[in-house]
Amino acid sequence: MLPSDDENRFLDWATRAGRKGDLRDYDMRGWWVENKPSGTVAGHMTDKYKKPNHPTFSNESVYSGRDGEKGGVWMGDAFYAGPSNKRYWKTDELGTYMKEREPGVTLHMLPPASDYMNK
Numbered sequence: 076m077l078p079s080d081d082e083n084r085f086l087d088w089a090t091r092a093g094r095k096g097d098l099r100d101y102d103m104r105g106w107w108v109e110n111k112p113s114g115t116v117a118g119h120m121t122d123k124y125k126k127p128n129h130p131t132f133s134n135e136s137v138y139s140g141r142d143g144e145k146g147g148v149w150m151g152d153a154f155y156a157g158p159s160n161k162r163y164w165k166t167d168e169l170g171t172y173m174k175e176r177e178p179g180v181t182l183h184m185l186p187p188a189s190d191y192m193n194k
Contacts, residue, residue, distance in 0.1 A: 077104055092116055100129035105137070122149075127159040130172040148187065155183045 077085055085107050089095045092115040097103050102124035122135035127144040129136075131154060139146035139159075147157040154177070156169060164172070166184055173182045 077108070081108070088112065100126050100132075102126055102138075122146075128163045130160065130164055130169055131177065132159055132163075133157070150187060152179055153181045153183055153187075155185070155187050 076082060085104055086095075088107065089098070089103060092112070094103055094116065097120070101120060105124045106120065122131070122133045123137055125132045125136045125138070125146070127136075127138055127146070131147065132144075133139065133146040133154075134148055134157070136146050138144055139157075144159045145157045147160045148155045154173065156164075160169060161184070169184075170182055173180055
């Protein structure tokens with residue numbers, strides 16, 4: 076929650092921008108504080124403020140590494156699901172999400188081979 080003046084401005088912006096639906100799995104407040112947008116923001120947001128329950132929560136999120144949450148890893152046109160992705164989503168749900176929202180991206184449920192080589 077933001078201080079009341081900022082919270083009111085944020086909620087007004089989120090409503091006008093059509094972003095209130097994103098509050099469930101994306102820290103729109105954190106993004107808003109950093110970017111202070113005035114108009115709508117169309118399209119895909121960065122991973123920086125994805126919450127652990129977002130299907131493509133990744134190690135690029137400020138929440139990865141907090142409270143035992145560990146996001147997946149993007150490697151080019153591939154996404155390697157991490158422990159948090161697997162905790163919140165079933166494999167078939169992640170597959171459907173990727174086909175609908177991330178076409179052209181290959182979903183991997185196992186870590187990249189380089190993870191095994193570094194151990």
